[in-house]
Structure formats: structure tokens, C-alpha cells
Amino acid sequence: EQAEIGLIGLGTMGSNLALNIAEKGHRIAVFNRTTSRTDAFKANAGELSDRIVPCHSLQELAAAIRPPRPVIIMVLAGTPVDEQIAQLREVLSANDIIIDAGNANFRDTIRRFKELESTGLTFIGMGVSGGEEGARHGPSIMVGGTEESYNRVEKVLTAISAKYKGEACSAWLGTDGAGHFVKTIHNGIEYADMQMIAEIYGVLRDGLGLNPKEIAPVFDTWNTGRLNSYLIEITAKVLNADDPKTGKPVVEIILDRAGQKGTGKWSVIEAQQLGIPATAIEAAVAARVLSSLKTEREAAEKAYGDLGLGRISGDKDALLADLELALFAGKVAAYAQGFAVMSGASQQFGWDLPMPTIAKIWRAGCIIRSQFLDTIAEAFSAEDNVANLLMTPAFIAMMKEAHPALRRVVARAAEAGLPVPALSSALAYFDAYRQGRGTSNLIQAQRDFFGAHGFERIDAEGAFHGPWGSNG
Numbered sequence: 001e002q003a004e005i006g007l008i009g010l011g012t013m014g015s016n017l018a019l020n021i022a023e024k025g026h027r028i029a030v031f032n033r034t035t036s037r038t039d040a041f042k043a044n045a046g047e048l049s050d051r052i053v054p055c056h057s058l059q060e061l062a063a064a065i066r067p068p069r070p071v072i073i074m075v076l077a078g079t080p081v082d083e084q085i086a087q088l089r090e091v092l093s094a095n096d097i098i099i100d101a102g103n104a105n106f107r108d109t110i111r112r113f114k115e116l117e118s119t120g121l122t123f124i125g126m127g128v129s130g131g132e133e134g135a136r137h138g139p140s141i142m143v144g145g146t147e148e149s150y151n152r153v154e155k156v157l158t159a160i161s162a163k164y165k166g167e168a169c170s171a172w173l174g175t176d177g178a179g180h181f182v183k184t185i186h187n188g189i190e191y192a193d194m195q196m197i198a199e200i201y202g203v204l205r206d207g208l209g210l211n212p213k214e215i216a217p218v219f220d221t222w223n224t225g226r227l228n229s230y231l232i233e234i235t236a237k238v239l240n241a242d243d244p245k246t247g248k249p250v251v252e253i254i255l256d257r258a259g260q261k262g263t264g265k266w267s268v269i270e271a272q273q274l275g276i277p278a279t280a281i282e283a284a285v286a287a288r289v290l291s292s293l294k295t296e297r298e299a300a301e302k303a304y305g306d307l308g309l310g311r312i313s314g315d316k317d318a319l320l321a322d323l324e325l326a327l328f329a330g331k332v333a334a335y336a337q338g339f340a341v342m343s344g345a346s347q348q349f350g351w352d353l354p355m356p357t358i359a360k361i362w363r364a365g366c367i368i369r370s371q372f373l374d375t376i377a378e379a380f381s382a383e384d385n386v387a388n389l390l391m392t393p394a395f396i397a398m399m400k401e402a403h404p405a406l407r408r409v410v411a412r413a414a415e416a417g418l419p420v421p422a423l424s425s426a427l428a429y430f431d432a433y434r435q436g437r438g439t440s441n442l443i444q445a446q447r448d449f450f451g452a453h454g455f456e457r458i459d460a461e462g463a464f465h466g467p468w469g470s471n472g
């Protein structure tokens with residue numbers, strides 16, 4: 001019996017995805033560059049082993065799958081994907097579908113899609129979120145490619161995806177790079193989410209002087225309210241964990257230098273290219289970069305010494321309530337920005353991205369999964385053409401309630417010398433966004449003064465210059 005689908009790359013993600021596919025009843029042919037890994041995978045697959053066809057060459061892989069063949073590539077993003085595609089082209093035939101499920105840059109996906117278009121093969125760029133656990137038991141799946149090609153693999157993708165109250169977290173989002181773009185923005189939002197949580201942790205640790213065991217229950221409690229989400233849940237778990245070697249809370253022995261693999265940076269670059277402000281995401285990416293300057297930061301701490309910036313005092317319960325609401329308000333701004341970037345990209349790249357669907361398939365399986373995304377899905381479903389989440393009636397009401405807390409937290413953190421870059425840029429974004437008359441009139445005057453760039457008037461049509469005379 002031939003396999004229904006193939007998979008290349010039995011690393012962390014690929015092997016878990018393959019087991020997930022097999023578990024849902026699909027026979028799957030697998031190939032890995034390092035052959036021993038393929039054999040070990042089959043040997044360790046337990047009762048799923050019957051449905052796994054190990055292949056030692058791509059020829060074998062192609063022969064093992066029933067045409068038209070869907071083949072998932074789950075290898076290191078970048079050149080390895082191009083190499084795999086080139087080799088696969090040799091053994092596949094017309095109507096076969098190559099699915100890149102790694103974290104590709106969507107611009108590479110657009111290129112690959114175009115390159116394969118003329119060969120009779122079809123290309124799908126598929127964003128998969130949820131890490132190892134998600135891949136094994138149900139990820140969120142964001143698909144880009146032709147709708148026709150999605151229809152052909154929809155059954156298996158729906159089967160392996162996460163479910164939110166029975167609804168599959170897998171969807172076709174648009175042509176060529178749409179799926180990988182949405183995955184990129186998912187990760188950008190994830191950066192902002194994580195950074196804001198870390199900022200609140202900083203206020204609790206350094207502003208209130210709480211230890212990890214005291215902070216954990218705060219997050220646990222928040223997880224039962226409006227902040228209910230996977231990231232809040234694991235934050236509490238992380239704070240509760242002890243290092244087996246020293247017996248200390250494990251967070252305290254972890255170096256404060258954050259890694260990144262590029263999707264956050266891509267989000268920011270694309271936002272800038274599109275001219276869509278994504279300040280909270282930008283702040284989160286910059287914060288990781290700044291965190292990596294460990295030696296410089298240590299030197300600066302010495303150079304500036306004790307600036308006498310105190311702890312945060314006052315009613316602890318009131319502050320905790322503020323922190324919860326501030327984190328929520330910051331989150332609203334970050335998500336509004338992420339969705340605005342997708343909206344801009346949708347126009348730019350001709351995707352027609354379905355915002356309610358995107359919010360829906362993020363409700364389970366992925367790293368940013370949360371209750372909140374259900375609220376976002378509702379807000380996007382209630383109206384057509386939402387320009388910005390901040391303009392939907394539901395979110396206007398929520399921000400009216402939450403912004404004072406964000407304001408107080410940012411102000412008190414600033415006074416105490418505690419960096420809250422993502423929260424404060426979220427607040428600045430909110431304040432600038434809701435300001436009908438801003439301050440760029442002055443910038444236009446300056447630009448005209450030194451560069452004769454001209455300006456528009458509030459009381460007449462056309463382009464004008466200021467009375468700067470020979471000063472300009």
C-alpha cells in the first residue's frame with residue numbers, strides 16, 4: 001500500500017509532525033538527509049510504526065507515495081530548502097505538491113512559488129506554530145499557495161491541526177507567501193507578548209522586590225482572567241521551576257541574554273517597508289538586541305552607579321490590578337499593530353488575508369494562543385474592513401477601561417528606572433493614534449525651512465511654503 005503523503009526532515013519539528021500525521025490514520029513516507037535518523041525514527045515510532053515508510057533516497061520516497069504526491073519539507077530554513085526542492089524536482093511529476101513547512105521568509109516562498117509554477121509542480125508555503133508539542137499533538141497551520149492545492153491537502157492538515165472548541169486551526173490564507181507572512185507576524189506578535197510579560201516581571205521583581213515563587217501565583221491568577229493564554233500559563237510554570245543543580249529558581253540562574261532566529265526582525269522590516277507602525281513589536285525586537293549587549297550593560301551599570309531610583313511603593317493589590325490591566329492594554333496595541341501590518345501586506349501583495357480566520361486559527365495550537373484571540377476574531381467578524389483593531393467598538397470599550405492602568409504602570413516604571421520599552425511604546429502608539437491633531441505640523445515646517453519640501457495648509461488646498469525668507 002502506498003503512502004498518502006511524504007515528509008523530508010526528521011528533526012524536532014518534522015519527526016513530531018510525521019507522528020501526528022501517522023496517528024491521524026495517514027500512511028506517511030519519510031526521508032532524512034542523515035539516514036540513521038530515518039531508521040531510528042521508524043524503530044522508535046511504536047504502534048505508529050506500521051504507518052511509517054522509511055526511505056533512504058528521494059527516489060524511494062517518490063515511489064512510496066501515491067500520485068499526485070504531497071511532500072512536506074521540514075528542514076532548516078534557507079538554502080537547505082532550495083537544495084531539497086531542486087532534488088525533489090528530479091523525482092516528482094506534474095501535479096505533485098511540495099509543501100515547505102519550515103520558518104521560511106515569505107519572500108523566498110514567493111520566489112519558490114513562482115519558480116515551480118512553470119514546472120507543473122505546485123508549491124505551498126505553510127507556517128506551522130506550536131513548537132514540538134504543537135507539531136506532535138496539533139499545531140496552528142497557516143497555508144499559502146493556490147486554493148486548489150490547499151483543497152487537496154486540506155483533509156490531512158485539518159486532521160493534524162489543533163482544535164479550538166472543535167474548530168480546526170488550519171486555513172488557507174492566500175496565494176504564494178501568504179501563509180509564511182502570517183506566520184512571521186504571528187512570531188512578531190509573540191515577541192511583543194513575551195517582552196511585555198518580561199517587563200511586568202521586571203516591575204514585580206525589581207520594583208516590588210518579589211521573588212520568583214511570589215511572582216508565579218500572580219501570573220497563575222491572571223491566567224484565569226482576561227490575560228488567559230499559553231504564554232501567561234508557562235510563565236507561571238517557569239517561575240515555579242527550580243534548578244536541579246543549585247536548588248535555586250531556574251529563572252535566576254539563566255543569563256539575561258535573549259536569542260532570536262529572525263522572524264521578529266522580519267516582521268519589523270516588513271512593517272517598515274509597508275509603512276505601518278508596529279512600535280511594540282519593534283521595541284520587543286530591540287529589547288532582545290539590547291539584552292544581548294550583556295558586557296556593555298554591565299559596564300554601563302558600573303559607570304552610572306546607583307542613581308537612587310527607588311522601589312515602587314504603595315498599595316500592592318492596587319498595583320497588581322494595574323499591572324494586569326496594563327499588560328492587557330499593551331497586548332491590545334501590539335495585536336492591533338500586528339493585524340494592521342497584515343492588512344497592509346494583504347493589499348501590497350494581493351492576498352486578501354482573512355483577518356477573522358487568522359485570529360481563529362491562532363486560538364489554539366500556536367504559541368500566542370489565548371482567549372483574547374477569540375475576542376479579536378469576534379471583533380473582525382462583526383464588521384467588514386476593519387482598519388485597526390483599536391477602532392472596533394469592542395476594543396474601544398476595552399481600551400477606555402484599560403488605558404489608565406497602562407499609563408500609571410509606564411509612569412511609575414519610568415520613575416523607578418525600570419525599562420518597559422514595549423509597554424511604553426504601546427502607550428505612545430495609542431496616544432498618537434487617537435490624537436486627531438498631532439505635532440507633525442512642526443515637522444513639516446522644519447522640513448520646509450531647511451529643504452523647501454513644502455506643506456499643506458489646514459484652510460486651503462495645494463502646496464505652500466513658509467515665510468522663512470533667506471533663512472530657509
Ligand code: NDP
Pocket residue numbers: 008009010011012013014032033034037074075076077079080083084101102103104128129130131132
Ligand atoms: P532541527 O534542527 O531539529 O532539524 C533540522 C532538520 O533539517 C534535520 O532533519 C536535518 O537533517 C535537516 N537539514 C538541515 N540542513 C539540511 C540540508 N542542508 N539538507 C537537508 N536536510 C537538512 O530543526 P527543527 O525541526 O526545529 O526546525 C525545522 C524547521 O521548522 C525550521 O525551519 C524551523 O525554523 C521551523 N520551526 C521550528 C519550530 C521549533 O519550535 N523548533 C517551530 C516552528 C517552526 P539531518 O538530520 O541530516 O541533520
